[in-house]
Amino acid sequence: MEEISTVGIDIAKSVFQVHAIDVGGNVVVRRQLRRQQMLKFFSQVPPCLIGIEGCGTAHYWARELSALGHDVRLMPPAYVKPYVKRQKNDAADAEAICEAVTRPTMRFVPVKSVEQQSAAMLHRSRALLIKQRTMLLHSIRAHLAELGISIGVGVSQIVRVVRELAEGERSDLPELARFVLEALAKLVCDLAQRLILSRRETARQ
CATH class of the missing domain: 1.10.287 (Helix Hairpins)
Known part of the structure; x- marks a missing residue:
């Protein structure tokens, strides 16, 4: 998984949607992960940029993924919405998050301790x-x-x-x-x- 540079995660109660791209913007991972698979999966991914919408449990996951060495950034959902390019679903949301987190003008939410x-x-x-x-x-x-x-x-x-x-x-x-x-x-x-x-x-x- 060395090619992954940026990841967008659509978090949920039990099933998470992951969308990852390489430095060239090519999709290298588009899959679902169950809650118990999250940390194991990302512990095997070299440090990369991870975007998550700042909603329920986001701060917990930001802390956990940051502890694995990743650069985790939270974004207001309203700021991510314009980047949804197709019918709204978990996969589309994760893709939008992945794109939004790379935008230089994006505003981020501080991760709470x-x-x-x-x-x-x-x-x-x-x-x-x-x-x-x-x-x-x-x-x-x-x-x-x-x-x-x-x-x-x-x-x-x-x-x-x-x-x-x-x-x-x-x-x-x-x-x-x-x-x-x-x-x-x-x-x-x-x-x-x-x-x-x-x-x-x-x-x-």
């Missing part, structure tokens, strides 16, 4: 927790409104009622309604605790 991805994971998870808490609070407010219980504006007002539910101070509610609202209240409390831990971890970064 495991630490950088972990930090991003923390921020995304925190945003998800906040979204879930907001949805739960809106749900509690709506359920209480249907029972004729109006809550003032602001999270603190909902938290007050949630606390009353948790402490069993809303005996005026039907048993089934109490069951539902208490379950939601416990979820709110759990999310609040997780957000506190997430905030502390974020502050340490």
